[in-house]
Amino acid sequence: MDDQTTYLNYAPAADRNKAPIWSVLNNYLKDNDHVLEVGSGSGQHALYFSSQNPTLNWQCADQQEYEVPLKMNLEALNPGGFTSPIVLDVQNKRHVERIKNLKDLDVVYTANTLHIMNWDACLSFFSMVGSVLRVGGRCCIYGPFLYEDRPTTESNLQFNEWLRQRSAGSAIRSFEDVVRVLHGLGFELLSDTDMPANNQLLVFQKQR
Numbered sequence: 001m002d003d004q005t006t007y008l009n010y011a012p013a014a015d016r017n018k019a020p021i022w023s024v025l026n027n028y029l030k031d032n033d034h035v036l037e038v039g040s041g042s043g044q045h046a047l048y049f050s051s052q053n054p055t056l057n058w059q060c061a062d063q064q065e066y067e068v069p070l071k072m073n074l075e076a077l078n079p080g081g082f083t084s085p086i087v088l089d090v091q092n093k094r095h096v097e098r099i100k101n102l103k104d105l106d107v108v109y110t111a112n113t114l115h116i117m118n119w120d121a122c123l124s125f126f127s128m129v130g131s132v133l134r135v136g137g138r139c140c141i142y143g144p145f146l147y148e149d150r151p152t153t154e155s156n157l158q159f160n161e162w163l164r165q166r167s168a169g170s171a172i173r174s175f176e177d178v179v180r181v182l183h184g185l186g187f188e189l190l191s192d193t194d195m196p197a198n199n200q201l202l203v204f205q206k207q208r
């Protein structure tokens, strides 16, 4: 299949990173888990991960403007394999209430979203995750992060500058800030894995 011509909103990076992400993420997923993906974009990750483990109940969600192309991609590439994507802006209280009606969520997964959202939206995301996951559930976050005790790579410095120019609120997030907020919401950091192209996969578990 020629992914590039098949997907609407095709993201080349999602094709490059899907296998490395899966090799780590897979360790934190169990058969039949109910997974909510926030900011699914084109659905490339959802389609690939579900092809690797078809028992997963993978629920895509994204902002309104992604709904139609995302639904078309899922239906074209895995007919009948997904429930319809949920429209979700994490700062929209009505959307978040709808998400809270999802039962028994085992995992929330999100990729390349926290640096796009402004920090208030990130806080809304964390708060939503805290209220929708079951105790013992995991929150898996992929993307670039800045560390207090590690020099920032040149490519992430340039990327951060590009993000700030594109939108005032967008920025690569501080790893320590993310851990602090999620810790306050009852989460423990299970792992922080270095990924290709200066990205990380952070996995948190809800303790209470």
Ligand SMILES: C[S@@+](CC[C@H](N)C(=O)[O-])C[C@H]1O[C@@H](n2cnc3c(N)ncnc32)[C@H](O)[C@@H]1O
Pocket: 011, 014, 038, 039, 040, 041, 042, 062, 063, 066, 088, 089, 090, 091, 110, 111, 112, 113, 116, 117, 121
């Ligand atoms: C760079 S794209 C990443 C898409 C996909 N996850 C990937 O890795 O290719 C950023 C995504 O974050 C989503 N996003 C940004 N702000 C959001 C918000 N306030 N609520 C929900 N999703 C948001 C966008 O709609 C978009 O799908």
